[in-house]
Amino acid sequence: MASLPSQCLLKIFENVSLSIYKTLHNCIFVNKQWSSLAISILWRNPLENISSENDVDDRIISIMKTYIACISQKSKDSLMKNNLQLSEEILRQASYDYPSHLQILNVQKFYDGITILIEKYFHKEDREKAFHQYQLLEHIFRMFMNKCRNIYRIDISDVPKLIKIIHFPLLPDSDKCLSNITEFYYKGRKHLDFIYILSQVCTQIKSFHIEQQFHNNEGLIKLFNVQKVPLESLSIDFKSNITLFIEDIIKEKNPDNIIKLKLSGDSKIFFLKFNNLKELEINLCYDNYFLRAIFPKLEKLILHGFSNISNFAFCDFLKNHNIKYLYLRESHIKYLRQFSEAIINSCPNLVEYEGYISANTRTNHLLVLFKNCPKLEKLRFFEEDTSCEINDILKCLSDYIPKKLNTLRFDPCWEFNDVSLDEFLNGCKKRLTNKLNLEISSSRRSQDINLVLDKYARENVLYEECINYY
Template sequence: MLHLNKDVLFLIFEELKNDKKTLYSCILVNRTWCVIAIPILWKNPLQTTLTEKAGRILFSVIFSHLSEESRNILKNQGINNIITEKCQRPLFNYISFWKELNLTFLERINFSKNIGKSNVSIVRNEILKLFINRNTKFLELCIPRNFCYQLHNFPGAEHCFSELESLSFHCHYKTSQTILEGLARICKSIKKLRFHNLYYCTDNSGIIKLIEVQKNLNDIGFIYRSYNRRDEKFNKSLEESLIKHVNTIKYLRIDWKPITRILSYLVNLLGLEINMPHFTNWNNENLSFPILRFLKVQRVPSKILASLIENTKGNLSEISIHYDGADSKRLIQAIYQNCSNLRYLKLSLAVNTNSLISEFENLLINCQFLKELIIDINDIFDILEFCWDKLFEILDRSSPISLCKFNFTSYKTIKLEYLKLFLENWKDKRPMLLIIGNDNYSLDMEVNQQLKDLIEEYKMKGIIKNCYIGGNICEDFEWI
């Protein structure tokens, strides 16, 4: 192992890029391993959330890279507390290894060295000069809200961002569109674009210019994160900016009701996400996405949604739906009649409905590759309870062999006798990974303990492999 070819070691370490702990241990083996592993380890030091201590260490490393010119500028401004004898030049140029630049870390300078507020902008400017130059080249860039530095004006910016492939831009009323207009002049190879918090964006001229100049735009998302929306004219111009990219766009997210016929042109879509602010109808364009694999929609009327699924060609493997509960029977039929390759299904019902139960068994029988099922019932205002007992009975009876991941979420407590019977009848099947997304259990100490005891009992029997009890963390829970 110690004498493996360097290229082989690189390929092995690349597989460990998301396992920082193991990768760190590799740099301690010998110099060869260290030289190969360090660039991978430092490709994105901000991949995980930093603790306060880790933040201070990171800034110490960054400050150690400052040029003599930058050090003198800071000293001349009376900022001496970050320039110490300890800031010696490191053995590696760690900054040159960064490929993913998330500028939100600049917001943490305040606590890192107790720098006065009046000096923060000076320090940030010198750090940006350290990252943006002719010796660095980034593939991914994240610009936070309130960011006001014109990146394109830094010397070397054209080289630094010339091969940028991914940009995440957080809008705010203080964020100038000129930042995006400047990047549009030097960034032509962006494949993935995300525009967050669009509600705070009063002008979309920079967004449109950046979109228009891209040569191979593949993945784009417009994210509001608010029930408030801009006027239709604002959203319409964003849709129109995508027209010239209909042949390359494969993933799209919009947080509004479609205004133009842009969806009818995007026949090459692999992934589509539509998050409508309210349950409002819109014209059914008889949309057809023949190669669509991933569909995530929120508050799209079930009638339109069923029609959309019916017009796919059987390639859908992941579906996540939050809908109004109306005509759920047709929706479930559309899924099992057209999605035989389905592997992931999330159904989030805005109102309680038991009408899907009658067709749910057909879904399990026809979707034999299903691995993960999430049922999220928003029944906080409903008098009737959702039929968990009937659902569990069907799951025990008709689940395909592949299905072993479950997430059951409800505002009302799922009765323990239903869960116990479900688990008891699951024996002789694959051990399940289970989430019970309900905080109400913690309100009653006795019931909470009974649930924990129930889970432990079926863990001991090998029926449950792993379980989480609490809020709805369906897409973030580490299953194993």
Template sequence: MRNYIPPECLQLIFDNIENDRISLHSCLLVNRTWCYNTIGILWKQPFHLLYACNKNSSIKRNLQATNLLEVYISCLIQLYKSILVEKSIVSQFIKPPMFNYVQYLKFLDLYELYMAIYDYKDPKINGKVSRFPLTPKFNSVSRRRIPINQQQLDNSTHWVTSEDCMLVLNFFFRENLFDLGSSINNDEYRWLGMLMCKFFLEHSRSIDKLSIDAKSGFSIYTLANQNFILNRKYLNVDDCLIIPYCLDSSNCLSKLTKLVCTTRYRKANFLLSIANICHCIKTLIVRVDCDITYSWPLPLLPTSRNGEHESVAKLIKSQRGLVHLELQYCSSGLGNIMSALKTQVHSLRILHFTEIDLSYILNYLTPLTNLDTLKFQKCYSTRADFSLDLMINLSKLSALHFDEDPIPLKIVEIIIDACSFNLRSINLGRLLYTPDLDGSINMNTIGFVASRFHNLTFFKTNIDSKEQIPQVIELFKTCSYLETVILCQVENSDKSLSVYETNNMLETLGKNGLPTTLRCFALKGKQWTFTCVSLGIFLGHHDVSKRKSPVFELDLTGGSSCFTNFHLDAILNANRHRKVVKKVLLSSNMLLSSEMMAKAGELIKLVNPESDKVVCNH
């Protein structure tokens, strides 16, 4: 009896390697059963695999983008084969593709689509002419009809070639078979992008995830000679905002579960059309600050800036169970959007704000009692007269994260006070301490967290005062389930700890004993200075009589220059009796002797402090 794996099991296996393009391609070639179960996963997000999961050189990626688009063009040829054969553009003996690859498309990122078109059309990469035969520009092909040499083909079937794709695109572009707009018909990049997007939305079974995101934020425009120069590669993404309401895409988008729309182009009409079509969105990431300068030279839609937040509110209300909302840069109409969240109180679990005025959203958090994660990034407060008696209940919240931008302490205290013992992860960020009415400053936030949330597993904060050191020590005593602790110091700050204060903190933590659950301890920032003796006490004073002791990763990638060969020797000495440190992450700019690096072996991992990318392992 031969071994047999049911297709249902194969699907579960292949789902775990959906971002591994090489492994999926290998599974594709095993047998027919594996092929049928792999093809849908491999082609549900091909552009994502090409760019987000691809570390190949730009020249090789250029060839891969060409091959990918030509596969889709071959599917397009089959739809119009009768017309193309009649016009002698292609041979009637062209083979159809092995699969209808378009029907497997589930995730459409328009930025990645246009990047593929850019690579497909551009014959030069990094100033070097590619050695691969790329499709030239459409206009380089003669406008006369090119007959097929039947004798040369010997009336035999053959696959679609690069030349066939070039001739077909030239014919479509010249004859204007697709009404994509007069302004778009004069631009080959935009025309091909709109054609492919229209083709995907009309012939895909269903799109689960749709992303209209330029990825580069404000780098859509580059400043040169005091004038904004348009970068076409990014702005073309915005053309497809008119797609949902210029064709019948209700069948394709009706099961949309994730929508990312962070372009600065006017998108009120687009969001309204999505609200009428899609009612199953679980994840919504949207930016609400359209800019008229980002709309040139595209045709402006008859909507105003004030209508954008109304479209977002209607989109939220139209969903049956929104789970994750990320709201970015909403400068007007914030109350309208927050009021719409009342319709999602039973399903909403994750709420993420980016550059939002916190003082205007606190009142709207009252009905959101089922939140699990609350994040604030680059947020601020323009008011100081908000009430401290808000009836906010975040008892089910398990993760609360502030970023490194200063946040008024009063707002942080209001939100923390609304949390319960269910809180597992907290990032206090950089607290902005302000004097009370009597002139005193309360700096006991870390101590309050330590006394209330004993089940914490993740903790991160900025340390900018010696008064916070006893609170950190108390945190390690009371929170026995800590797994990750990240302590930061702001660069170029006059409130950084002295070497004596840091030594005192490390030695006390080591003598008191570290939590056995600790997996990562990080000191981020160039301001950290400590001696090798204190580091040795921090690592060496664990109870050897205990069966369990913490084995954790020591992260010193903030760029501190105090780490020397003596510090590394202290780590090696701590590991002699019992392994305490499993990995040390150091900045690549630290000067360590090659002898010590060789002695440490695989214990050391060098990381670029600017990008947090691994440079090499030793």
């Protein structure tokens, strides 16, 4: 590993889950090459990757102290003159340029981080908090504008209306720092002055994530209109049935450029043609306008919270599209048998599916799914209304298991015994090209079931660490 080129090592490190913070952090102490690469990943988005551990505040304080150590000596002197006593640790110039790796500028997380630092490290009283918070943030943002050239996302979605955002797009070198922003996250109708200022610098935004839009928003209109690149991804939450500016802007900017679209609420936006749309996510779209539309290149469909969807219309929609990735979440299906038939008969190229399937022995839709969709790699089934015994089905499936299947979640309502599970996993042993990540409800776990699972884990059919119980 030590002799691998840096680009190869970087790819390996990038595949280490950031939830395993200590694993990647330990790479810093191997050698200079590993240290540099690990730091470049850990500091891309350090405040976003903190989990809810017991030491979360200590981690945040450590990160913020490191950032302050990286600001200029002039900034440190200014803070000291304003009665903020910096420790020797912070006064020493940082040995590494940590801020240069920042990629996501989540404004609220920096406000929160500074607040924790002031309260628990500097121990300032309430009347001093706001002043020192603003001082510290201004100097940190000034440093970002000067040093950061890899920031691609600005997120102000969670900044409360009462908080005044520092107008960092007006700081020196902001044009160099923010000119490559391609993603923007925003919520509600607040901080319009900041958005106007941002529109003077950011003209390369390809992806907008907008929430809680009740009315037209002049600041957003300005930001949308100044963009010099095609709009490729749009996520917007409509809170009103009025036609909003965004629909008109999409018409002007050519919807054929959009490849990813996420909508919540009702919109007539589907009356437009999206000829290059590849990913569509819908949440609580009561009128189901999307079922009447055709997207020639659509591959991925995610549906949330639908219950009144027409099985016939949904079946027609699936037949008219080459869906490879289908996810059905937080929904209630009235006619599960017909719904299952729509999926298994209309999606022969399905690669991933999360949702519902009728496991009735008489119809055996699970078997038909395996036969009709040989390209399946991930299957995660969710709860039916009633328990269902699937021993005979499991035995039938063993000869038709898709060869590339790598993830399988059993519906917690399915009942099976160790004999049928053993036969099914023996089929997996014969057919699968990779190990299987198997998810089984704890309610179905028995001593005999555990013995079967352990057996096939030892035989490298199952990931031993991935026999998950939920």
